[in-house]
Amino acid sequence: MAHVETHDPNTPLEYRSETGRLNILGFWIFLGAEIALFATLFATYMVLTHRIADGPALGELFEVKSLLIQTFLLLTSSFTCGLAVHEMRRHNVKGLMLWMIITLGLGLGFLYFEIQEFLHFIHEGANIGTSAAWSGFFVLVGTHGAHVTFGIFWVTMVLIQVAKRGLTPATSAKVFITSLYWHFLDVVWIFIFTAVYLMGMVMHHG
Amino acid sequence: MKWDEFFVTGDPLIYGADVSIVLTMVGILFYLTKYKKWKWLWTEWLTTVDHKKLGIMYIVSAVLMLFRGGVDALLMRTQLAIPEAKFLDSQHYNEIFTTHGTIMIIFMAMPFLIGLINVVVPLQIGARDVAYPYLNAVSFWTFFIGAMLFNISFVIGGSPSAGWTSYMPLASNELSPGPGQNYYLWGLQIAGIGTLLTGINFLVTILKMRAPGMTLFRMPMFTWSSLVTMVIIIFAFPILTVALALMSFDRLFGSHFFTLQGEGMDMLWANLFWLWGHPEVYIVILPAFGMFSEIISTFSKKTLFGYKAMIWSMLLIAGYSFMVWVHHFFTMGSGAAVNSVFSITTMAIGIPTGVKIFNWLFTMYRGKIQFTTPMLWSLGFIVNFVIGGVTGVMLAMAAADYQYHNTYFLVSHFHYVLIAGTVFACFAGLIYWYPKMFGYKLNERIGKWVFWLFTIGFNVCFMPQYFLGLDGMPRRVYTYSEESGWGPLNMLSTVGGFMMGIAFLVLVYNMYYSFRFAKRETTGDAWDGRTLEWSTPSAMPPFYNFAKIPEVTGLDHFWRQKQAGKVEKLTAKDIKKIHMPSNSGVPFIMGSFFFILGFGFVFGWMWMAILGGIGVIGTLIYRSFEYDDGYYVSEEEVIETEKISK
Numbered sequence: 033m034a035h036v037e038t039h040d041p042n043t044p045l046e047y048r049s050e051t052g053r054l055n056i057l058g059f060w061i062f063l064g065a066e067i068a069l070f071a072t073l074f075a076t077y078m079v080l081t082h083r084i085a086d087g088p089a090l091g092e093l094f095e096v097k098s099l100l101i102q103t104f105l106l107l108t109s110s111f112t113c114g115l116a117v118h119e120m121r122r123h124n125v126k127g128l129m130l131w132m133i134i135t136l137g138l139g140l141g142f143l144y145f146e147i148q149e150f151l152h153f154i155h156e157g158a159n160i161g162t163s164a165a166w167s168g169f170f171v172l173v174g175t176h177g178a179h180v181t182f183g184i185f186w187v188t189m190v191l192i193q194v195a196k197r198g199l200t201p202a203t204s205a206k207v208f209i210t211s212l213y214w215h216f217l218d219v220v221w222i223f224i225f226t227a228v229y230l231m232g233m234v235m236h237h238g
Numbered sequence: 239m240k241w242d243e244f245f246v247t248g249d250p251l252i253y254g255a256d257v258s259i260v261l262t263m264v265g266i267l268f269y270l271t272k273y274k275k276w277k278w279l280w281t282e283w284l285t286t287v288d289h290k291k292l293g294i295m296y297i298v299s300a301v302l303m304l305f306r307g308g309v310d311a312l313l314m315r316t317q318l319a320i321p322e323a324k325f326l327d328s329q330h331y332n333e334i335f336t337t338h339g340t341i342m343i344i345f346m347a348m349p350f351l352i353g354l355i356n357v358v359v360p361l362q363i364g365a366r367d368v369a370y371p372y373l374n375a376v377s378f379w380t381f382f383i384g385a386m387l388f389n390i391s392f393v394i395g396g397s398p399s400a401g402w403t404s405y406m407p408l409a410s411n412e413l414s415p416g417p418g419q420n421y422y423l424w425g426l427q428i429a430g431i432g433t434l435l436t437g438i439n440f441l442v443t444i445l446k447m448r449a450p451g452m453t454l455f456r457m458p459m460f461t462w463s464s465l466v467t468m469v470i471i472i473f474a475f476p477i478l479t480v481a482l483a484l485m486s487f488d489r490l491f492g493s494h495f496f497t498l499q500g501e502g503m504d505m506l507w508a509n510l511f512w513l514w515g516h517p518e519v520y521i522v523i524l525p526a527f528g529m530f531s532e533i534i535s536t537f538s539k540k541t542l543f544g545y546k547a548m549i550w551s552m553l554l555i556a557g558y559s560f561m562v563w564v565h566h567f568f569t570m571g572s573g574a575a576v577n578s579v580f581s582i583t584t585m586a587i588g589i590p591t592g593v594k595i596f597n598w599l600f601t602m603y604r605g606k607i608q609f610t611t612p613m614l615w616s617l618g619f620i621v622n623f624v625i626g627g628v629t630g631v632m633l634a635m636a637a638a639d640y641q642y643h644n645t646y647f648l649v650s651h652f653h654y655v656l657i658a659g660t661v662f663a664c665f666a667g668l669i670y671w672y673p674k675m676f677g678y679k680l681n682e683r684i685g686k687w688v689f690w691l692f693t694i695g696f697n698v699c700f701m702p703q704y705f706l707g708l709d710g711m712p713r714r715v716y717t718y719s720e721e722s723g724w725g726p727l728n729m730l731s732t733v734g735g736f737m738m739g740i741a742f743l744v745l746v747y748n749m750y751y752s753f754r755f756a757k758r759e760t761t762g763d764a765w766d767g768r769t770l771e772w773s774t775p776s777a778m779p780p781f782y783n784f785a786k787i788p789e790v791t792g793l794d795h796f797w798r799q800k801q802a803g804k805v806e807k808l809t810a811k812d813i814k815k816i817h818m819p820s821n822s823g824v825p826f827i828m829g830s831f832f833f834i835l836g837f838g839f840v841f842g843w844m845w846m847a848i849l850g851g852i853g854v855i856g857t858l859i860y861r862s863f864e865y866d867d868g869y870y871v872s873e874e875e876v877i878e879t880e881k882i883s884k
Contacts, residue, residue, distance in 0.1 A: 051867075053446075054369045054370070054442060054446060055370075057442055057445075057446065058369065058370065058438050058439070058442045061438050061441055061442065061472060062438055064472055064473070065434055065437075065438070065472045065473070065475070065476050066476070068472070068473045068474075068476040068477060069476035069477075069479060069480055072476060072477045072480040072481070072510065072513075073480055076480070076484065076495065076506065076510070079503065079506055080495070080501075080502075080503065080506070083500075083501035083502070083503065084501065085494070085499075085500045085501040087500075160487070160491055160492065160493045161491070161492035161493055161494065161500065162494075162500070163494060163500045163501055164494040164495060164497075164500050164501045164502045164503060165501075167487070167493035167494045167495050167500070167502070168495070170493075171483075171484065171487060171493065171495075189859060189862050189863070190862070193862070193863065197865075202865065206862075
């Protein structure tokens, strides 16, 4: 909890306070724990993926169109999130706000299509209680979706603070940490895209 | 749900507990009100972010849980003392058996060690607090709330009864209906959040907050063991989080992860549970190893033998800890090939552990050994832990394990490692660092009584269980027949159990006796120690720990300074103002909301769970918008606290 400010002008704002540096390192380690968490969910899903009981097979219901829209929205949001941090490094609050709000919009869009897809599956007779495979699917993909939802609220809260206080070592560290979180969710989605949807469809359609 | 289902009814033991709980509550409330202690409680303890106070609260909670888990143990031993006893019925026995295991591991061993880590590690590395003091308070309160939620199951709703391993399908809605199993799921889930946060907090603290000059290979061994433990926590606890969540989904929302219907897979639970559970064993043993290293080095008056070998062996153990989980269910159908692999990895763990044992022995070799109570516990540890380790290698052989598995041989083995390892370390560490926490030592003469009573009782209790196991007595049974011939050894075991209980009472008496009569320490160096925590001028370090951050030049820095007669004396011009974090009541309030959330889920009352969840999120938002940069302690105040003459 020491409050030593470094004065090297090339140091990004978020790394200038001791608290900022500690929080960023701590968050990286937290992401390590998140990897362990998602790894467990992926392993569970993999083990259960063919245990469909009397329900439909997973690949039977997956649709390419919805999947591609979701993927496009989330991957783009990661790019715009990167632009937002880039603007923050240039001390451009307006640019930061603009790109972050676009990021949030894309995140909301992703959630909309994900919820639509879930409702569609439920309508087709596949819900969390249909079979072990569908339990694995809904909890793995749902946990990712819940993270995105949490992220949207979190980023919103941080943006309000930036609007009120401007860019300080404290607020910029918060923005930077939320951006790490957002990129992490993007990485997890790439694994879901591959391990759940692609493999599910390939296994089903051959 | 009707009220007579809400409260547990029908058993005189439970009514007795109800009465004693109410009386204790009334007593505490009366005391706090009569002596006007409410404000003191709130400002000094409930809102503190000081790692030393949080550590003390962890330890106090752990000692209470040791009492609770110990009473469970004695109830079980009473039931098993004679064949076909009618003291407990099978359901009641199963509940006590489940809560004993869960409480001792999750709510006793872990918080005891985390408490000592909290008190000691920042001092050992020359820091003023942890990296995230506020988060540290959140960790404590989530642990405490999880523990309380689990413990009230005993009088409200009924306790879990599926064993601490909660294997499926036994723990499913069909075979374990009612709120009992939910208490297990939510008590552990909430406490687990705190543990994960502790893992991150102390990893960053040790990596980033060390005093200048203290390189990684100059850290005290207890700090090293804490570092390795935190890494294991960070990778192991998310597995528990997921496993508990999946079982909660099975029970609350009808998913089919571990169920028999819907092609769920009950063995998946066993695998996930032990993927966390085995690393957990090392989470509770590595800090113990670290403490013994400190104590043996201090009381042999020698630098720890094989310092680097100690570190590498711990890192190896940490790696192996994730590669042996199947040995917990060799007999549950994994097949010969899989069993062989896990047999070999399990036996391999014996090698780094053996390295450590020899290093402790060589540390003592030609040392001037002082037989203080912490040292006695450490010596007792070496002897008894080796017995546990050797029987562990016997169990590691998968083919032979078919003979021992599910017998009392196994029960005895893990009590020999967990008690002789972890519990001995908790006692040793508590006594060793007691003057750091309270400013006086525990009485040594009474302490030696505790040691001998406990150690003899422990062997009388568990040594017969090896033989009962070899004679075929299965574990997890609430009674056995007269003809089995297991009666005499069981009676002996029960006698030993009660000796341990008496030893615990003598330990508590020692706390009272020493509080009243012990000589107060006048320096910070109660044991002629070697590491930085002993270098503070006052017996109990002030809230900012160090008036001036020490500069470290090597291992055992403080010891070498003393040997060279060069212990620095603080002067007024060394003192600069000190930045410290502010207290906060939010972690306590957040913990209370977690309680509401957990209680709602336990009974399936979603409105209550949602209410609690909103409260938790509310406190998170409040904290995010709160910009509190702490405060400065003025130079004058530091000079006054340190009693430096101008």
